[in-house]
Amino acid sequence: MSGTIQVACCRGCGGPLETDLADLGTMPLANRLVDPADAAAIEPAYPLRARVCSRCMLVQLDVTVPPERLFGEYVYFSSTSKAWVEHARHFVDEAARRFGLDRDSLVVEIASNDGYLLRHVVERGIPALGIEPAANVAAEARRRGVPTEQRFFSRRTAEDLVGRGLKASMIVANNVLAHVPGLVDFLAGVALLLAPEGVFVAEFPHLRELIAGDQFDTIYHEHVFYLSLLALEPLLRAAGLSLFDVERLPTHGGSLRIFAARTDRRRPESGRLAAVRSLERDAGLDRLQTYAAFGERIEPVRRSLRGFLAGARARGRGVMAFGAAAKGITLLNYCGVTRRDIPAIVDETPAKQGKLIPGSHIPIVGLDQLAAQRPDFVLILPWNHKDEIAAKLRRLRGWSGELVLPVPRTEVLAAA
Numbered sequence: 001m002s003g004t005i006q007v008a009c010c011r012g013c014g015g016p017l018e019t020d021l022a023d024l025g026t027m028p029l030a031n032r033l034v035d036p037a038d039a040a041a042i043e044p045a046y047p048l049r050a051r052v053c054s055r056c057m058l059v060q061l062d063v064t065v066p067p068e069r070l071f072g073e074y075v076y077f078s079s080t081s082k083a084w085v086e087h088a089r090h091f092v093d094e095a096a097r098r099f100g101l102d103r104d105s106l107v108v109e110i111a112s113n114d115g116y117l118l119r120h121v122v123e124r125g126i127p128a129l130g131i132e133p134a135a136n137v138a139a140e141a142r143r144r145g146v147p148t149e150q151r152f153f154s155r156r157t158a159e160d161l162v163g164r165g166l167k168a169s170m171i172v173a174n175n176v177l178a179h180v181p182g183l184v185d186f187l188a189g190v191a192l193l194l195a196p197e198g199v200f201v202a203e204f205p206h207l208r209e210l211i212a213g214d215q216f217d218t219i220y221h222e223h224v225f226y227l228s229l230l231a232l233e234p235l236l237r238a239a240g241l242s243l244f245d246v247e248r249l250p251t252h253g254g255s256l257r258i259f260a261a262r263t264d265r266r267r268p269e270s271g272r273l274a275a276v277r278s279l280e281r282d283a284g285l286d287r288l289q290t291y292a293a294f295g296e297r298i299e300p301v302r303r304s305l306r307g308f309l310a311g312a313r314a315r316g317r318g319v320m321a322f323g324a325a326a327k328g329i330t331l332l333n334y335c336g337v338t339r340r341d342i343p344a345i346v347d348e349t350p351a352k353q354g355k356l357i358p359g360s361h362i363p364i365v366g367l368d369q370l371a372a373q374r375p376d377f378v379l380i381l382p383w384n385h386k387d388e389i390a391a392k393l394r395r396l397r398g399w400s401g402e403l404v405l406p407v408p409r410t411e412v413l414a415a416a
């Protein structure tokens with residue numbers, strides 16, 4: 001496949017990739033939204049298969065698309081979700097207190113997007129630096145007053161920053177570890193950029209929840225890795241980083257927030273680490289058969305969505321979707337949903353409106369179209385934001401249909 005990279009061995013430890021977690025066939029790139037003028041052009045599609053390393057249990061795509069092609073220009077703006085911005089504010093408040101961040105500190109965020117998190121750091125008068133590869137998103141962050149360098153992060157980036165006299169008191173990497181094919185090099189860069197007493201904090205969707213919640217829709221080409229503590233800890237250790245704490249978060253369907261320090265300045269371990277380690281063992285994440293069994297859990301998700309859409313059509317009821325999330329694009333394409341089933345998807349991101357989603361070419365429209373088209377049902381594709389979206393839609397004037405969630409099974413939400 002032209003331009004892709006295929007590996008036969010684990011990107012973490014070099015072990016064999018012999019077992020599939022999920023094989024979703026050939027899929028277009030989730031966030032490569034299509035301009036209606038290009039709708040007739042052939043769309044590139046790539047194998048989408050998550051496999052697990054037999055040695056270290058790191059789950060990863062075996063075929064990846066170079067990050068430059070995925071993130072050069074990006075359509076995901078983190079600040080679109082107010083709840084996510086609040087989540088970031090709360091984190092900054094806590095971290096500033098816990099780690100004594102002040103005017104003499106430096107907080108570096110990798111994949112800082114539109115400044116949804118660092119704006120709170122800047123507001124507190126703490127020096128901040130965002131590293132963000134997408135030009136359009138980095139520009140938005142700078143507009144908000146967040147110093148941002150437009151580049152990918154790697155060991156070389158860290159060497160460059162250190163060469164300019166920078167050392168970070170805290171490095172934040174939220175929802176980015178999964179996106180980096182060169183994860184080993186990336187973590188080496190983190191260790192290098194960290195000041196001796198610095199802390200590294202990273203959030204990522206927890207593989208345990210992906211498996212327990214049938215969240216196969218979070219598998220798409222941007223996500224090279226599907227992470228557990230079990231698989232990540234040896235990689236951190238190899239980079240010279242030691243975990244000292246972990247939190248379980250409800251965000252993105254269930255995430256972990258890990259805290260690490262340089263191994264030469266190791267801190268005492270919180271009891272929460274042992275608790276998550278045993279949670280993962282109880283979920284069978286240390287056994288290949290747990291991963292091999294996941295494939296069977298995908299089909300019932302598809303069947304329930306298709307059954308719902310067929311039923312709605314048979315009864316002449318209209319369905320629209322809300323949220324052109326990357327996960328929604330995996331879901332709709334994998335389930336073979338077409339414009340006949342769902343004529344439009346509402347999304348409040350200006351950069352997404354007016355485009356078609358890849359594959360099924362369902363158009364993305366503004367919120368005003370709900371009142372204009374008055375569907376009977378709205379399918380919430382980003383189920384991770386269901387409370388925020390449900391509250392918003394129930395307040396909306398001019399529309400009062402029912403809300404539906406697609407994962408783990410298609411389900412009409414009870415009225416609030």
Ligand code: JHZ
Nearest residue numbers: 080081175222323324325326327347348349382385388
């Ligand atoms: P949302 C993204 O995944 C992409 P996605 C990425 N690969 C990743 O790792 C995760 O985030 C963390 C819209 N919306 O957040 C905005 C509204 O319009 O589930 C988004 O298009 N109004 C980096 O794309 C979409 O829904 C609202 O009120 O699956 C949500 O996408 C809200 C709450 C959302 O991420």
Ligand code: ZN
Nearest residue numbers: 010013053056
């Ligand atoms: Zn491995």
